[in-house]
Amino acid sequence: MSSYLSWWMGALALSGVVIGFWFAVGRPLGVSGSWARIIMWREDKSIQAAEAPFRDNPAMLQDALMKATIAHFGEQAVYDTMARSKGIPAEELAAPGKKGVQNKASWTMHATFLVTLILGGLAATMLMGQFQPTFTLGELHTRMFGTGMGYLMTLFFGGAMVGFGTQLAGGCTSGHGLSGCSRLVPASLIATAAFFGTAVIVSFILYFTSGAGA
């Protein structure tokens, strides 16, 4: 099955997705973030609900912020600061999506994204006439990990490493690797080097221990 797209066609399509995503939704693409929001959807929902009145009403947000500021610093300090910072229109500071409550994507948007990723895989294989249900990841993978319970355990704990690792690292192939590296974000460059380097080492270990190299 070497009917895959050439590297440059794939790169054109994939970079189009990364850039298009930013222009369409105004947030950088990142799949592990979507996972986090869905797994924690219950907490997410309560935070969203608590923020909602402020999100829709910048004046209310401003009032609440002012109240908290006065409580913390005292009234005089607030007047002083306001006098000093004249020239900055207050409504600009409170404009939604700018400096006010961040307009986060809801967990249902992230859920839509993950479900349609599945549909994308289905559509592509259907389109190519290659849809064929299987219960393995191919001959090479079964040669490395066998079948049965051990195989299932390998996939489960491998998956858990992916899940836990991407959360701890704050990103994955899309968030760090594509969105981050393309803008030369230092943390993303380091993260990408670390996960790619580790994957190379582990893959070589698998290659030699599975006899695939013999």
Next chain:
Amino acid sequence: MISKTAQQHIWYGVFGILMGGTLSLVGFTDFSEVHGMFTFSDFRLLFLFAATVALTMAGFGLLARNANIPKKSFNKGTVPGSILFGAGWAITGACPSIALVQLGEGKFIAVVTLLGIMFGVWGYRKLAAGGMQLDTGVCGEA
């Protein structure tokens, strides 16, 4: 006239399908292709990844030079987390999006990987919430 929220749902859906379809068509969901990339026996996906980064860089430079795109910050979890992720990727052939696309392709065994990912994400969130100060922020959350 559809609401802004509905519009965003639609965009997330459109890009989910486009991204899932692309990842499938380029073979990023095929374990042997990914293994070939990591053992440098096949440079196609390696070139593809590098070219995607380069094109995205050029695209953002041309189209969104002044956009204030959120940047991730480095913290103590970045490297250990990435190492854990890299090992898991080499073993399962899956990063967080790939397992989903594999499922769509009819590789039903990916359900096990997905359960593992969910377990890992959930476990991390519980530990982070439990005051272990692991919370490092996540991608796409802006």
